Amino acid sequence: MRAATAPTDRPAGPQIEIRPSPSLRLGDKAPDFIQDSTQGPIHLYEWMAESWAVLFSHPSDFTPVCTTELGMVARLKPEFDKRKVKAIGLSVDPLSYHDMWARDIAETQGVELNFPLLADADRKVAVLYDMIHPNAHATETVRSVFIIDPNKTVRLIHTYPASTGRNFDEVLRVIDSLQLTDDLQVATPVNWKLGDDVVILTSVRNQEADKLFPQGYKELKPYLRITPQPSR
Ligand code: BEZ
Numbered sequence: 001m002r003a004a005t006a007p008t009d010r011p012a013g014p015q016i017e018i019r020p021s022p023s024l025r026l027g028d029k030a031p032d033f034i035q036d037s038t039q040g041p042i043h044l045y046e047w048m049a050e051s052w053a054v055l056f057s058h059p060s061d062f063t064p065v066c067t068t069e070l071g072m073v074a075r076l077k078p079e080f081d082k083r084k085v086k087a088i089g090l091s092v093d094p095l096s097y098h099d100m101w102a103r104d105i106a107e108t109q110g111v112e113l114n115f116p117l118l119a120d121a122d123r124k125v126a127v128l129y130d131m132i133h134p135n136a137h138a139t140e141t142v143r144s145v146f147i148i149d150p151n152k153t154v155r156l157i158h159t160y161p162a163s164t165g166r167n168f169d170e171v172l173r174v175i176d177s178l179q180l181t182d183d184l185q186v187a188t189p190v191n192w193k194l195g196d197d198v199v200i201l202t203s204v205r206n207q208e209a210d211k212l213f214p215q216g217y218k219e220l221k222p223y224l225r226i227t228p229q230p231s232r
Helices: 044-048 064-075 077-082 095-109 124-128 168-183 206-212
Strands: 052-058 085-091 117-119 143-148 154-160 198-200 218-221 224-227
Touching (some): 044 052, 044 085, 052 064, 052 168, 064 168, 077 085, 143 168, 154 168, 206 224
Parallel strands (some): 052 085, 085 117
Antiparallel strands (some): 052 143, 143 154, 198 224, 218 224
């Protein structure tokens, strides 16, 4: 049974002026906002509290790729919870559309939307986060991903084209890397995943490394020292 159908009377969206604004960069403070969502109005900083956040945008409601992405993020909620991360989606359609779409997501993806989806019909957040790339589409957002840490600092920015569904395992992998390397004097090498060997920061001298990494390390080059992943 079909739960909902895409409205045919979709509003064209506001005539927004996209001003060339300084892009958000890694290390910047994440812009705070208040916006409606499927879980009521969200004030970003208050809603995040002490958690990390993954903010990700969708071109529009009732689109196939986005439907699969929202189902996947809902299924991954236990993985986000384990890492103290709150997910929050955004689509530039009104709340009434989101509510209808949520029924389709539950029906087709077999999981309820268990995190908020911002109803950014006025493009307030989309413009704040530079999610509209006018040469890609005049009013719809591209697929942006922002990882924001508990200090409200932007730690990752990914931009995907509208036709490419994102890999949320990769988002979790980056969060694992950030949370590990924030606490320890290591970085994570190519294709690293939780439990794999890591590399010791070049700023750490061997004498200090001997103390910090009692499991030992392999020195392939003075700047390339590999050690088993230490626990946090
Ligand atoms: C989608 O979510 O399926 C989609 C959205 C915009 C362009 C292409 C695909």
